[in-house]
Amino acid sequence: MESGLMQTSEFDSGHLSITALNYTSPHFTSFLLTGVPGLEDFHIWISIPFSFMYLLAVVGNGLVMAVVGCDKSLHEPMYLFLTMLALNDVLLCTVTVPKMLLIFWQGPFLSMFPACLTQMFFVHALFLSESAVLLAMAFDRYMAISAPLHYATLLTGSFIGKVGLALVARSVTVVTPGVLLILRLHFCRSNVIHHTYCENMGIAKLACNSITLNSIYGLTAALLTTGLDFVFIFLSYWLILRTVLQLPSREARTKAFGTCGAHLCVILIFYTLAFFSFFTHRFGHRVPRYILILLANLYLLVPPTMNPIVYGIKTKEIRMRVLGLFSQPRLPMNNEETRSK
Numbered sequence: 001m002e003s004g005l006m007q008t009s010e011f012d013s014g015h016l017s018i019t020a021l022n023y024t025s026p027h028f029t030s031f032l033l034t035g036v037p038g039l040e041d042f043h044i045w046i047s048i049p050f051s052f053m054y055l056l057a058v059v060g061n062g063l064v065m066a067v068v069g070c071d072k073s074l075h076e077p078m079y080l081f082l083t084m085l086a087l088n089d090v091l092l093c094t095v096t097v098p099k100m101l102l103i104f105w106q107g108p109f110l111s112m113f114p115a116c117l118t119q120m121f122f123v124h125a126l127f128l129s130e131s132a133v134l135l136a137m138a139f140d141r142y143m144a145i146s147a148p149l150h151y152a153t154l155l156t157g158s159f160i161g162k163v164g165l166a167l168v169a170r171s172v173t174v175v176t177p178g179v180l181l182i183l184r185l186h187f188c189r190s191n192v193i194h195h196t197y198c199e200n201m202g203i204a205k206l207a208c209n210s211i212t213l214n215s216i217y218g219l220t221a222a223l224l225t226t227g228l229d230f231v232f233i234f235l236s237y238w239l240i241l242r243t244v245l246q247l248p249s250r251e252a253r254t255k256a257f258g259t260c261g262a263h264l265c266v267i268l269i270f271y272t273l274a275f276f277s278f279f280t281h282r283f284g285h286r287v288p289r290y291i292l293i294l295l296a297n298l299y300l301l302v303p304p305t306m307n308p309i310v311y312g313i314k315t316k317e318i319r320m321r322v323l324g325l326f327s328q329p330r331l332p333m334n335n336e337e338t339r340s341k
Helices: 041-071 079-108 113-146 146-152 156-181 200-204 211-244 248-284 289-313 316-326 334-341
Strands: 006-012 014-019 030-033 109-112
Touching: 030 113, 041 079, 041 289, 041 316, 079 109, 079 113, 079 156, 079 289, 079 316, 109 113, 113 146, 113 156, 113 200, 113 211, 113 248, 113 289, 156 200, 156 211, 200 211, 211 248, 248 289, 289 316
Parallel strands: none
Antiparallel strands: 006 014, 030 109
């Protein structure tokens, strides 16, 4: 290949032999994604639940977007934020899962450096926007319960549009420096990434020069974005629960507790998997690699699968409209059919 890059890939009896020589520029480097290390013999079996979860995520979130988009009565802040979450979930799954399934079904996948870097950018940007949308939804619920009289005047359509743009801008602003830090690295050891998708530290660890700056920036960015999101989300729900406890109706309290409890369970799963994967990937040197890779896949796939159920199906208005899509109205019987009865 050009620019001093020489790569030889050989597949012999199902075994992979890769030689990577004299990397002088990362721009022409290709990376080989191998899947879940140590579980190669079980890739087909692993692909079954992953395929099922991906299908549920796409169909469930697609239904939520279709219902909200087609029904003008649902063009309210709560449902618009839910649509943002559904769109983000579909994109997050689609960026990673199809290529992951190809690896499970066909074996190691060769990805050119620009494609790998693009996937890395979208994985981290969409994860950040997922966290930000969850924070916006928590704030929306807090305003609806704590300040119902000012809710409609504060959360207008233009305001929600600006929030959406701010979420995108934050993701791009935070992730772009991480991409630029990858571009400064030189790769001379191996082009094999023992993972199912391209992510920041998975690429950086293949570099010959120091990745200290990459690691520090990644850790700092995560703590100042998703870390603060997590704190503010739980602060919002704590204030919501405190307000709910003051409601005079026991039925209203029970309903609010059920809704908030379901939301908090999904949020806990999302952040627990994400932070455990994030910190063990950097500091958990004794954690088996296949555990790290499975967790890195689950924290991108489990929340998109559960979100349409917890946030969508449990919402009465959306549930009734989804059921209406699949229920056929009975046609009135004509007189002849009536006489035959």
